Amino acid sequence: MSASRCIRLLVLVCLSALSLSVKAIEPATPMVPNSDPTYQQLRNLSLGSEAVSVNNVNLRRDAATFHLRSGTVCFVAPVQGKVTGAVFVGDGNMILDPRQASERASLKLLTKEDEFSENFNHLVLRFTDGTYEELKKSGGAASGGCDGGLLHDSQNAMRHDRMLKYNLDGRILEGVLGSDPGGLFVAFIHGKRYNGKELLFVDPHGAPNVAPEEVELMTYDENKLGLWTSFHLEDEETKGTALHQGIARIEHQKLDTTIEKNANLQGKASTTLVALQDGIRVIPFSLFPSLRVQSVTAEGGQPLAFIQEDKKDDADFRVILPKALAKGDKLTIITVYGGKEAVVNTGGGNYFPIAREDWYPNGANFSLGEYASYDMTFRIPKNMKIAATGDLVSEQNEGGESVSVWKSGRQPVAGFNFGKFKMQEVKLDKPEYLVQSYANEEPPDVIKSLLHVANEDLPTQGPHMMEGAALGNMSTVPLIKKALAEGQLSVQLYTDYFGPSAYKRLAITQQTSCNYGQSWPELVWIPMCYFYDSTIRHQLGMDWGDRGYWKSVTSHEVAHQWWGHTVGFNSYRDQWMSEGFAEMSASLYLQLIEKNPQKFIGFWNDQRELLLERDKEGWRAIDAGPVTMGYRMSNSRTGEGVTRRLIYPKGAYILHMIRMMMWDRRTGDENFKTTMHDFVQTYTNRAASTEDFKAMVEKHMTQEMDLEGNRKMDWFFNEYVYGTSLPSYKFNYSFDRDPAGDVLFNLKVTQSNVDDKFRMLVPIYLELADGRMVNLGRAHVTGNTSIEQKVPLKGLKDAPKRALLSYYDDVLAAPN
C-alpha cells in the first residue's frame, strides 16, 4: 500500500468517526459524496507488487475463452484483502463462441468471419470472481513487470470516454463490500484484428445496455461503435432463471419535487426497496447526471454514504449501506437531490422535461418491466398547469406555488409535463375514461428546443433546424381539440381491440421538441409540430415526418398505454412488441376510425419501404437482424437508425400478419380481438416476453394457422420474429367458365427467395364486378414452389375484375 493512500485513509476514518459522535445530538451531517474509504481505494487503484508469468493458460468465462500463450500477469493491489484486477502483457488470443445461432450470425455480420478470434498483446481484467486465484495457481515466477499505464487507460476510458461513462469502481465495490463477491468479470481487450477498444462484460447483475443479459461484447471506438453480441449466462439459461431482476426491486417511491421558474429541479425521494439477494451492501440507481445528490439517509435519519462522480463523467448514483441486507429485507432510502438541465425552460411558459425516466432515483437497469407504486407531490410556479402519471389527489396554490398531489398503483415509470397550459377534457362512459388535452398558450423558443435530440420514438430522419422560419405568434391552443378527438377515439378503439388498459385517465400534452413523441402511463407527450399543418411544417423544414409520422403520432403514443405500460417488457429483446404493436395500433386507427382504405394500404407501403430502403451505410433494416435484437442493432456498421427502421415497422407487420391470418369471413377480427384481450388481461401490470406472446397466439390460433400440425407457431416466429425472411411472390391467374356456367378461377402462386422450410398462408383476394374486395381464402405454400388450382366461383354471375395476393399487405414480402 502506498504512503499517500494511508494518509487518505486516516483522514477519512477521522471524518467518519467525527460524524458518528455528533449524530446523537443533531440531525447527522450528510456524508460527503464518494468518501467511502473502500470506494476511494478502488477509485485510486494501481498495480500491486504481485506478478506471475503465464504459459498456455486458458481462462474460460461463459462463451469466451482467453488463451494466454506467453507473458506476464501483474495484479492490482488488494482492497479489503480482495484482488480485483490484473494486467496481462504478452501474446494472447480470445475466442468468443456464443451458443445461440443468431448471436453467432450477428458476430459474423460484423467480423465477416465464421469464428470470432481476437489477438492481443495486452489485456486489462477487472473482476470480483475467482480470476486472481485461477491465474495465480496456473502461473510461475514472474521475470518482468507490466505497464501500469494500461490499468490507468482502462480507468480513464470507463470514467471519461463518451461511449462508456460507467462507474466500474462502484460496480466492483458491490462485490468487495457484499458478502457474496459475485461473478463480475470485465476484460479490456486491445484487439489487433477487429478493434483496439473491445470490452467484454460478464456481469451476473446484468451487463450495461443489455441487462438482464449478463454477457456482452462491445466496442467503444467512436468510429466503430457497437454492441457486437450479448446473451444470458449459460447457467441462467439452463436453470430458466434468465429473467434476472437485478439485486433489488423498488416497491414504492414517494417523490417530492419542486421546479422553479428557471427550471431548476429540487427533489426528495423516499425509495422503498426489497433485496433480491443475500449480502447486499451497495445499491445502484439510475439518476440523471446533472441532478446532484445532496444527501442520502436511512429512514431513521442515519446518513448513508453514496457515490456520484462529476456529471460529465461516470456519474452513476450508488448508495452504500452500513450493513448487508438479506434477501427479502425491505429498506427505505431518502435521497435529496437537485439541479438544472433535467428540465429546460424553453420560453413562453414552456418547459421541456428532458430526464424522463431518471428525474428521480430509478432502478439501475431501468426497463418498462418493473412496476412500483408512487406518491408524488409537485410544486411548480403558480399560473402553471401540470399533468403527471397517476391520479390527481389535490391541487392548490400555496404562496407562490401551485402544489399538486398524485397517487398511483403499480406502474413501470412516473413522469410529468407542465407549462402555461390550457386544458380541455372529455369524459367517456364506455370505457370509463377521462381524456384530457393540454397545449400551451404561447410558442416556445422552438429553435433552441429542436436541438434536443432524444432517442425515443425518433422519426426516421434527423431533425432539421428551424432557423429562419417565421413562427409569428402561432398558438397551438386552438388545436387542442384535434389531439383530444384523436385521443378519445384511440382509447375507444384500442379498448375494443385489446381490452381495458390499466388506466382510467389519459393526458395528452404538448412538448416543445418536434422530433419525437413519448408515452408514460396516463401521460403522453406529443411533439408540438403535430399541431401544425403540413404547410407550416414545410416552412419549418419538418417534411421528413410526412411518411406516416405526423399522421399517426397521437394514435401511436396513445397505444403505448397498452403496449409498454399496461403490458410491460423486460428487456431490449422484447421492445419490438411495445413499438411494433403501437405502430400496428395506429394502422387500426387509419382503417377503422378514419375509414380510409387507401391511407391504410399506404401506411403498410410506407412501413415496407422503411424496412427495404438502404441507408447511407448500404444496409436494409430487414437484413440487419431479427427484431429481438432491438436497439442493440444500431451500430456504426449497420447505421445508427437501423433499429428505428426495423422494430417499429417490422414489429407492426408481425402483429398485422397475425391479425390477417386470424381474420375470418364470418366473424371478422373476433379471433384476433379475443387473443389480444387475453394477452392484455393476462399481463396487465407486468412484463411480457416474446415467448409469452407466442404462447398466447398459440392458445388462440385457428386450425388453418397450424401449418406444422403441432399447435405451435414456431414456423411463423422463426421466419419473422427470430428470423429475417422476406419471401417473393408471383401470381398468375385467369378466369373462364366451367361447363355448368360458373366462373372458373385458375390460379398459380409461386413463392421464392426462401429456405425449403419456409411456410406461409398467402391470402387471395378478388375484386368483384361491383367493386367489392373479398378474401377468397389462403394458399398454404412451403419452400420455393408453386401451387396451382382451379377454383369454381359458384354463384358468381360476372367474372371478378381482378385477383390479387395479400391485398392488405397481409404478408410482409418483397414488392412486385
Ligand SMILES: [Zn+2]
Ligand atoms: Zn413508440
